[in-house]
Amino acid sequence: MPLPVILADFVGLIFPKVCLACAEPLSRGEDHICTSCRAQLPYTDYHLLPADANPLARRFWGRVPVRHALSYLRFLRRGRVQHLLHQLKYRGQRDVGLVLGRWYGHDLSRQGFQFDLVVPVPLHPRKLAKRGYNQSDPFAAGLAESLGIPWQPHALRRLEHTDSQTRKNRLERWQNVAEVFETADLAVVQGKHVLVVDDVLTTGATLEACAAALLAAGAAEVSIATIASADR
């Protein structure tokens, strides 16, 4: 056995790397998420459905024109997906987003999906300062890498602070976030098919507002993709 491998195993004994979904130790060759979790994650497979059969796409009908509405996983409470998202958002595990973005990008690429640019939903500057990073950035980066296209973290800007979101109904929430995104750099998005990405989709109001802002700024088309989406 070559020395670096022995050394890596030895270091692994002292600081075992664990699966970011189930917290069990990883085997050699496993990357952030163990083989068993990877096989059992609740994939939506929305990208394999015709557009009119995609339940996520239906949610945007009559709201904003979205070319493709995609989500890698189903959001289930108290399961692997919630654990993964918690690691990504609150435990500084940006690699969760990067790895899932890469895997999903490969799947989409294999199915012939094409976009020009990936744009993450921006965090409000105050939240960004508190957390230190935007949890949607690594997912955007992983997707862009696998799709072979650029990503632009500063294409959109969030204007207002929207706390108290949870106490509002969907309409109020839409009105609340509708005005808070603007395209920071028109030239970057004009004429492009932009893939807007976020960590979780619940009502879709945030992504809808981003899509509207991008289309208003001259994007040719907008698609959306999230790591996970919650069933209504």
Ligand SMILES: [Zn+2]
């Ligand atoms: Zn696992």
